[in-house]
Amino acid sequence: MDAVQIIFLILLWGIPIIRFMKIYRKLEKEEQEEIKASFKNPLYYLGDGFGHLGLLLIFTGMIIAVPVVQHIGAALLFVGWFYGGVELLDVSYKKSAGVISFSVIATGAYYFFLI
Structure with a gap:
């Protein structure tokens, strides 16, 4: 692997992680507890988690x-999008469809x- 590729990978994975840590530290204790609770909920990973992780894996694969x-990243991204549409059923059938x-x-x- 080339040095430029390594730098891109560090930036690709490092920037979101560092940004999340900075934002998390600035939150109130109640908000931090809400985030911890959402991380314990498996449905969080199905929607938002799969979408974000899928994009990171697509670019990492490239x-x-x-x-x-x-391809694994693309599959995760599409599952996240599909589940996001299912979650929208409560709000609007047209948007969900x-x-x-x-x-x-x-x-x-x-x-x-x-493929």
């Missing part, structure tokens, strides 16, 4: 040129054109 990592349709179409397009 940087290190390992397609398997990129749009997000779910987008995630299914994006999944099909990704795997049809890139």
